[in-house]
Amino acid sequence: MAGVLDSVNQRTQLVGQNRLELLLFRLDGKQLYGINVFKVKEVLQCPKLTHMPKSSPIVRGVANIRGGTIPILDLAMATGSAKLGSIDNAFVIITEYNTKIQGFLVHSVERIVNMNWEDIHPPPKGTGRDHYLTAVTRIDNQLVEIIDVEKILAEVAPVSENISAGVVTEEVAHKALSLRVLTVDDSSVARKQVTRCLQTVGVEVTALNDGRQALEFLRKLVDEGKKPEEEFLMMISDIEMPEMDGYTLTAEIRSDPRMQKLHIILHTSLSGVFNQAMVKKVGADDFLAKFRPDDLAARVVDRIRAADIS
Structure with missing residues (x-):
């Protein structure tokens, strides 16, 4: 996976053309998942994790990466499956959402594909685990599920939705x-x-x-x-x-x-x-x-x- 994001800066030209690039990965089986490359900072072999007491069970631990301490979330657990077993050969996708950095623990990382947003569709009614899906697409006749990461993060680390006093007179x-x-x-x-x-x-x-x-x-x-x-x-x-x-x-x-x-x-x-x-x-x-x-x-x-x- 080394170098998979080397040309990420060049990918900004896709923006505004209704196009995106998806990083494909797998969790606990053959199902393919995708995440927008623009949200990915780095992909690496799972580093040593330090358990954090009183943290959500979805947070498998924290890792020290490039001088920073980053929480590592088990994406399989977060979407309702059993936690990933051995993580010795697992991967971590380091992402940035809402100005916060976190890692997602996944079983394997596949490749990057160039897509048109017109080929990305809302999940069909009744799709399994659609509670955590924000969109689906097909690549090489295989269904790719795009997870609602904002929902996962809101459950693991809820943010305040309250407006401070004085903002609205x-x-x-x-x-x-x-x-x-x-x-x-x-x-x-x-x-x-x-x-x-x-x-x-x-x-x-x-x-x-x-x-x-x-x-x-x-x-x-x-x-x-x-x-x-x-x-x-x-x-x-x-x-x-x-x-x-x-x-x-x-x-x-x-x-x-x-x-x-x-x-x-x-x-x-x-x-x-x-x-x-x-x-x-x-x-x-x-x-x-x-x-x-x-x-x-x-x-x-x-x-x-x-x-x-x-």
């Missing part, structure tokens, strides 16, 4: 009652987190599951003669989504004169400085890392004040 809360916000995210956990945060601010929330669904929703709106910027205070969209990613969704909205005035914030667990450049390239108004309730609420509050609603 009584005046802003009153103005918010007449406003709606459109949110787009394929993760059920992320949708609920964002929705609860926005409802605390006071706005009404319309939540959709992916970029394709959001674009069709907005096009139907304008076909009815409505203006999205008048219907919604803003759109808060994830970047990684099946069918159509947030970058492509934003570019499509900006290319349509009927909806291009809609205020757009890209809200993602993806890390990396390239995000800021892509925000400008596709025409989004802002970029926000997940999940920081105060930051998200503050962005909405700023928009409410700018809208000058009486």
Whole structure:
């Protein structure tokens, strides 16, 4: 697996073309799983693990990697299976989600494949363990499952969803009652987190599951003669989504004169400085890392004040 991510910087050119690259791996059997390469910092043979008392059983231990102490999560256990047996020959995928670094313990790592988001689909109803799936695809006639990592992390290390006192004033809360916000995210956990945060601010929330669904929703709106910027205070969209990613969704909205005035914030667990450049390239108004309730609420509050609603 040495060198598997050597050209990761070159892969940033995929962003904005509705494409991604998946790192394929296996857990406890023949089933293939995938993770977006942009979330992967390193792949290595499982290092020596130190057990942490009182930690979740899913956390098999911590490892000292490049001078930092990183929790190592058993991804098989996290998705409802038995824990991986011998880890002597196992691998750890070091990832960064929501500005936090953690390792995922897996049985084996396969290869990287270049994909189009249009070939990534929401999990079908009734799919086994779909409680932890955010998307599926097929590669060489084999089903590849993409795990809802945000759900796993929320269960292992829950983050506070509370908004600090003073972020939302009584005046802003009153103005918010007449406003709606459109949110787009394929993760059920992320949708609920964002929705609860926005409802605390006071706005009404319309939540959709992916970029394709959001674009069709907005096009139907304008076909009815409505203006999205008048219907919604803003759109808060994830970047990684099946069918159509947030970058492509934003570019499509900006290319349509009927909806291009809609205020757009890209809200993602993806890390990396390239995000800021892509925000400008596709025409989004802002970029926000997940999940920081105060930051998200503050962005909405700023928009409410700018809208000058009486």
